[in-house]
Structures are given as C-alpha cells and as structure tokens.
Amino acid sequence: MPPVAAVFEGPGQPLSLRPFEDPCPGAGQAVVEISCATLCGSDLHSIRGDRAVSVPTILGHEMVGRISSLGGDLRDQAGSKLEVGDRVSWSLAASCGTCFYCQNSLPQKCESLFKYGHEALDATHPLSGGLATHCLLATGTSIVKVPPVLPDEVASPANCATATVAAAFRVAGPCSGQTVVIHGAGMLGLTAAAMARFEGARHVIVSDPREDRRRRAEQFGADAVTPADLPELTEGRGADLVIDLSGAPEAVEEGLGQARIGGRVILVGSVFPTRALSVRADEVVRRLLRVEGVHNYTPEDLLAAFAFLAEVHEQFPFRSLVGASYPLTRIEDAIESALPGKHFRVAVRPRRDG
Numbered sequence: 001m002p003p004v005a006a007v008f009e010g011p012g013q014p015l016s017l018r019p020f021e022d023p024c025p026g027a028g029q030a031v032v033e034i035s036c037a038t039l040c041g042s043d044l045h046s047i048r049g050d051r052a053v054s055v056p057t058i059l060g061h062e063m064v065g066r067i068s069s070l071g072g073d074l075r076d077q078a079g080s081k082l083e084v085g086d087r088v089s090w091s092l093a094a095s096c097g098t099c100f101y102c103q104n105s106l107p108q109k110c111e112s113l114f115k116y117g118h119e120a121l122d123a124t125h126p127l128s129g130g131l132a133t134h135c136l137l138a139t140g141t142s143i144v145k146v147p148p149v150l151p152d153e154v155a156s157p158a159n160c161a162t163a164t165v166a167a168a169f170r171v172a173g174p175c176s177g178q179t180v181v182i183h184g185a186g187m188l189g190l191t192a193a194a195m196a197r198f199e200g201a202r203h204v205i206v207s208d209p210r211e212d213r214r215r216r217a218e219q220f221g222a223d224a225v226t227p228a229d230l231p232e233l234t235e236g237r238g239a240d241l242v243i244d245l246s247g248a249p250e251a252v253e254e255g256l257g258q259a260r261i262g263g264r265v266i267l268v269g270s271v272f273p274t275r276a277l278s279v280r281a282d283e284v285v286r287r288l289l290r291v292e293g294v295h296n297y298t299p300e301d302l303l304a305a306f307a308f309l310a311e312v313h314e315q316f317p318f319r320s321l322v323g324a325s326y327p328l329t330r331i332e333d334a335i336e337s338a339l340p341g342k343h344f345r346v347a348v349r350p351r352r353d354g
C-alpha cells in the first residue's frame, strides 16, 4: 500500500486523506512506518485556527513507529547503529548542528530548524507529520530506540510532553528532598508530578483549576494537598521549586510568590502571548529567585524521557492518558473526540482499519 497522509488545508476544513509516493531516504535520512501518533494540544490549536501554520501540511509531531528504510549508516542518540525494523521515536525537530544556536547547546533554536508536523507540504520532503502512515526523518533528527516495555500509547507523546518535562527538571537541578509546586495538571503537569516523585521530592503539590485533574494528579505522585498548605509544609518558607506548565499569567504570578528565598521558578507553559505579568523586580532580587524559561528540549532530554518512562510506566498510569484511539481513515472522528479537552491524548493508529 502506498503511503497515505491526512492533509490539513486550514481551520474549518476537513482533513483530506491523500496518497503519496513511497519516500526514498536521502543520505542521513530514514523512513518510519508510523504505528501510533497522538494529537497534542498544539495540533488542536492549529486545527482551531488559534495558531498560524503554513498550509497545506501534515499535522502531528508525537509519534512512534518502525524504520522501513534507511539512507546509509545511521546511529541513534545513544550511539548504536539503526536497522530496518527498529522501533523508534525522534526529536520534534531536526537541527543543522553548525549554526550559532546549535553550537551553543540550543539545537531546538537552530537557525534552519525542520519541525515535524509544522512544515508546508514540499516535494523534496513530502511526509513530515504524524497523521500519516509514514514519516520521512530529516538529517539532523535525534532518533532513539523505544524501550520494548513501553506500549505505543506511552511512547508516542514522549517526544513532546515527557522530553519537555525532562528538560524542565534538568534546568531546575536536583529536587530530592525538596518541595515542588507544579501549575497545570494536563499531560505535562501529570508527567512533572511523576518525575518529581521519581526524583525523590519530599512534597509534590499540583495546582489546577479543574478538580478532576487535581484528583488525577494524585495518581501521578502528587500529594493530596493544595498550595494553601504550602506554608505549613515548609515552615513558612515556600517551595524550593515551582514549575509552571499552565501558561496562565495568574498561575505564573502565583508561582513566583510561592517560591522560597533562593528558590527556582521554571516557566514552560507560556507558549502563547498573554497579558503582561505583574512582577515586582525588587521581589525577585530580594528573594534571590532564579526564574528560567524552558522551550522544547535537547537530544539528551529525549533520552532521559525514555529512560524515565521505562522505569515508571507501571508505577504511574501513563497508558490511561490516551483516552481514545482511531484509525487514520477516521481522522475527523479523532479530532472531534480530542477537541473538547476531555482526554489528555487521542491516538491515531494509521494502519488499523475500522
């Protein structure tokens, strides 16, 4: 069967299934037959029209699959040789490795970044998104072999959600024995709760306006307490580490107030413009706060994400975060099921019929 992809032509238009020619990988490239792709919040923002994306395009950047052909000798991020049949995940984007940002350990800001699920359809690189049977991996993509113990539903979102959270924890530094406050209990917030617990945090407090999501966080390692309990838990000092995954300006402001003197505040969720924050610079100075932004991640974070999931995927119910699964032929049903925000993730299984 020739490759098929669901092509997005703009908000309000149904995605159309189109056949593509079998891609031939150039030097350093690989073709992957996708077994599972998950719809991320940013895909839904593009579909709704809240986020500008070049069209026509193939959306979807969270996916997992098996290598079906290779353009020469390729190695994975851990340095081992890749073979046809290997089950792999890969970075959200391919980087050049030579520009200013690549040379300064910020490959996610490469000056010629190639982003899966974001590129306009192009004859030279036709299959670049997850809502398809195949994806052509560009040169400069970090590829990792997926630990066999991980089901597709757990592995698929890892190259976005888990790796980004791993980056936040790398930037934050160790949190063993510390009090961690997490804002936002979506896919990333739940992952952060589990990661804080896994790293040995003493208290893990998750804040979210939705009661069902706060309850859910308790299954992922959060304590059954609210930020209101913070003074009591910390002898009035506040949190050692605050991670914002919500992007809500109110939550960011609240988080800045929750950090103890000398604490760290890591901002991850603010990926859309919002109103300006109300922050007093003298508070940041006098309380010696370290405030840092984290956007996407580096190849090492992707490796760390899979190592983490391989360790904890049975301890925390990651698999249950994929609430529904559809074949590619029912892509419109998949989107309809994902849009209301009831599920953390909805999966598309390209080769399954029905």
Ligand SMILES: [Zn+2]
Pocket: 040, 041, 042, 061, 062, 160, 161
């Ligand atoms: Zn994503």
Ligand SMILES: [Zn+2]
Pocket: 095, 096, 097, 098, 099, 100, 101, 102, 103, 107, 109, 110, 111, 112
């Ligand atoms: Zn670069």
